[in-house]
Amino acid sequence: MTGIFFVIIYVGIFVGSAFLFTKVLAKGMSDYTSLKTVTFGDESAVRPNRAAGIISIFTIFLMWGIFTGSSLLPGFLHAPGPFMGDTTFTYTSQVEGQAPDDATVTVLVRPRGETVDLPEVDPGEGFAKNDVVSIAQWRSGLVNVDRNDDLNKSDGAKVIAINGQKIAPGETVKTADGTVTLSDKGTPNFAPDKGWQMEPLYLPAPEEVWTRTLQIASEGFRNFTLLEHLGFSLFRVVVGFLLGAIVGIPLGYAMGLSNWFRGWFDPIVEFMRPVPPLALIPLVIIWAGIGETGKIILLFLAALWIMAIAARSGVSGVKISKVHAAYSLGASKAQIMRYVIIPNSLPEIFTGARVAMGVCWGTVVAAELVAAEQGAGMMIMTASKFQNTDIVIMGIILIGVIGFGIDMLMRAAEKFLVPWKGKG
Amino acid sequence: MTGLSIDKLSMRFDLPDGGHVQALQDVSIDLKAGELLSVLGPSGCGKTTLLNIVAGFLAPTSGVMTLNGHTINGPDAERGMVFQQGALFEWMSVRENVGFGPSMKGMPKNNKKEIVDHLLDVVGLQDFKEKAVYELSGGMQQRVALARCLANDPDVILMDEPLGALDALTREKMQSLVLKLWKETGKTIILITHSVEEALLLGERLIVMAPRPGRIHKEYRLPFAELGVNADLREVKKHAEFGPRREEILNMIWDMEEEIMGTKEDAA
Numbered sequence: 303m304t305g306i307f308f309v310i311i312y313v314g315i316f317v318g319s320a321f322l323f324t325k326v327l328a329k330g331m332s333d334y335t336s337l338k339t340v341t342f343g344d345e346s347a348v349r350p351n352r353a354a355g356i357i358s359i360f361t362i363f364l365m366w367g368i369f370t371g372s373s374l375l376p377g378f379l380h381a382p383g384p385f386m387g388d389t390t391f392t393y394t395s396q397v398e399g400q401a402p403d404d405a406t407v408t409v410l411v412r413p414r415g416e417t418v419d420l421p422e423v424d425p426g427e428g429f430a431k432n433d434v435v436s437i438a439q440w441r442s443g444l445v446n447v448d449r450n451d452d453l454n455k456s457d458g459a460k461v462i463a464i465n466g467q468k469i470a471p472g473e474t475v476k477t478a479d480g481t482v483t484l485s486d487k488g489t490p491n492f493a494p495d496k497g498w499q500m501e502p503l504y505l506p507a508p509e510e511v512w513t514r515t516l517q518i519a520s521e522g523f524r525n526f527t528l529l530e531h532l533g534f535s536l537f538r539v540v541v542g543f544l545l546g547a548i549v550g551i552p553l554g555y556a557m558g559l560s561n562w563f564r565g566w567f568d569p570i571v572e573f574m575r576p577v578p579p580l581a582l583i584p585l586v587i588i589w590a591g592i593g594e595t596g597k598i599i600l601l602f603l604a605a606l607w608i609m610a611i612a613a614r615s616g617v618s619g620v621k622i623s624k625v626h627a628a629y630s631l632g633a634s635k636a637q638i639m640r641y642v643i644i645p646n647s648l649p650e651i652f653t654g655a656r657v658a659m660g661v662c663w664g665t666v667v668a669a670e671l672v673a674a675e676q677g678a679g680m681m682i683m684t685a686s687k688f689q690n691t692d693i694v695i696m697g698i699i700l701i702g703v704i705g706f707g708i709d710m711l712m713r714a715a716e717k718f719l720v721p722w723k724g725k726g
Numbered sequence: 727m728t729g730l731s732i733d734k735l736s737m738r739f740d741l742p743d744g745g746h747v748q749a750l751q752d753v754s755i756d757l758k759a760g761e762l763l764s765v766l767g768p769s770g771c772g773k774t775t776l777l778n779i780v781a782g783f784l785a786p787t788s789g790v791m792t793l794n795g796h797t798i799n800g801p802d803a804e805r806g807m808v809f810q811q812g813a814l815f816e817w818m819s820v821r822e823n824v825g826f827g828p829s830m831k832g833m834p835k836n837n838k839k840e841i842v843d844h845l846l847d848v849v850g851l852q853d854f855k856e857k858a859v860y861e862l863s864g865g866m867q868q869r870v871a872l873a874r875c876l877a878n879d880p881d882v883i884l885m886d887e888p889l890g891a892l893d894a895l896t897r898e899k900m901q902s903l904v905l906k907l908w909k910e911t912g913k914t915i916i917l918i919t920h921s922v923e924e925a926l927l928l929g930e931r932l933i934v935m936a937p938r939p940g941r942i943h944k945e946y947r948l949p950f951a952e953l954g955v956n957a958d959l960r961e962v963k964k965h966a967e968f969g970p971r972r973e974e975i976l977n978m979i980w981d982m983e984e985e986i987m988g989t990k991e992d993a994a
Binding site for chain 1 (some may be wrong): 778781782783801802803805806807809810812813814815816817826827830831858860874875878880884
């Protein structure tokens with residue numbers, strides 16, 4: 303049910319803002335695309351709409367806030383929350399040979415973890431006595447209504463109605479603020495209304511994640527500061543990638559320039575390339591343990607094949623006319639290597655480096671999930687074991703931001719260092 | 727003896743299926759220093775193979791080539807090559823491309839700068855010398871390629887359809903430039919083309935090659951290149967001999983093409 307409303311709201315914002323921005327507020331485009339009469343199917347006429355991007359991100363946080371009852375949003379925007387407070391329902395108990403008797407159950411619904419002092423209640427008339435219980439939000443609880451009754455189950459007492467509605471074991475009756483289901487053994491089970499919000503255990507509100515982030519940033523997590531956790535992950539990636547590049551690039555060059563190297567390493571490289579680095583984690587742990595060495599070996603292996611293949615195709619991709627031109631301009635083999643083959647292969651190597659950094663970042667997080675003393679992956683894995691969902695979400699966001707940052711940096715470096723990419 | 731001598735050059739390519747292609751058979755050419763030779767022929771007549779062998783990129787099956795008395799075996803800076811396109815180094819600026827040959831020789835910076843500046847003036851690219859080559863138009867890129875080749879001061883310049891990818895107007899300008907450079911530098915030039923007009927305009931001598939096996943079909947000595955050095959090329963085309971020559975050679979090549987198509991049909 304909640305899911306349907308979620309989708310409806312999301313689609314509504316999507317359609318509404320699209321209508322608003324493309325039909326109502328659309329000012330005439332001023333670039334040459336505005337002169338095109340054919341834009342459908344023209345890929346060059348499709349560029350991301352900036353407003354859509356901003357609204358999209360805003361909507362994610364909005365939806366997050368709506369369905370977690372975030373304090374950042376005014377109350378009327380919240381999805382209906384879980385019931386909290388006191389509620390009552392009546393049950394009707396019957397013992398053979400006696401008139402049925404009603405009694406009231408008062409349920410105190412409180413947030414999870416809160417200790418509740420149960421008040422005294424007037425037991426009331428008849429053999430069935432009034433009860434009082436407490437149940438946590440989003441939970442449900444059996445109410446042993448006959449415990450304080452004069453005639454209980456052992457006397458043949460049975461609950462036959464809730465709030466005057468007939469009920470049999472297995473059936474459910476809706477009450478003012480929840481539902482009562484009769485268990486197979488005839489005991490009412492009360493579940494207070496859950497509302498449409500997510501339980502913080504599953505999805506904490508944005509501001510809780512933020513507060514937790516500030517707290518972890520200042521206090522640290524499991525003997526290491528937040529920066530140390532992230533720094534360790536990054537350090538492993540950088541060292542593993544650099545080692546992979548230092549070995550992989552010369553290997554790729556050798557494979558691109560020598561038949562023997564190509565023949566020797568092709569089977570190895572082509573076999574290792576499709577093996578996901580994650581599949582190597584168990585072996586690396588067996589060989590090198592869960593310390594830094596194991597992680598760096600794993601990332602080295604993840605980067606090695608990618609860099610070797612990138613360098614190989616960079617060398618193989620050199621146009622023969624460029625090599626011929628260099629020869630007929632008097633260049634020696636070493637000079638052709640230095641001035642033609644290497645610069646010609648750099649764009650490919652940069653593309654490979656970008657892919658390798660991405661793969662390494664993913665691999666290091668996965669390796670830390672499995673076993674680590676510190677690192678971004680270890681942080682979220684440990685937090686999940688203690689049901690600290692806010693730390694898990696914080697970790698995922700930070701991992702995403704860092705991965706995105708790595709890619710941006712690599713792109714910038716590429717633009718700066720190999721501006722001739724794709725211009726040959 | 728000075729000049730380029732090609733004696734009974736043959737080239738046979740073995741095919742993977744056991745057959746072979748006779749790309750060149752007994753091709754002999756003698757070029758005096760400073761001669762401008764254009765080579766024309768239908769596709770598949772082995773003209774590019776011939777050029778690659780002269781450049782030293784391919785070893786012939788048989789035959790001997792000598793340049794100024796010494797045998798050719800392998801590429802060398804004495805034989806510069808200008809390619810159709812895409813042979814410039816896009817990671818270098820225009821200036822660095824032109825200065826590539828001198829740099830490889832380890833020429834002192836000042837000498838190199840002098841040569842590069844001079845050649846950029848000659849080809850009219852002085853204002854573009856710090857640009858990346860991919861920022862230039864196709865015609866400008868070919869001018870860079872010419873200048874790069876000349877910077878090495880080669881004895882022979884080999885041109886493999888250098889103007890093939892240019893538009894008609896740019897092409898005409900470049901043809902004039904080639905003639906001007908030929909006259910000014912006095913280089914021996916072999917130019918391969920598949921445009922009959924270009925072959926007539928840019929050939930002091932003209933060789934028409936025939937395919938299967940690649941061989942010399944007919945040789946001409948023409949006055950047009952000499953005329954074109956000082957005159958507008960459109961004027962040269964109005965020369966009384968130009969039209970008939972063009973028709974003659976066009977017919978010759980058409981006959982060869984038809985022959986190829988005919989033999990293909992026979993084979994089928």
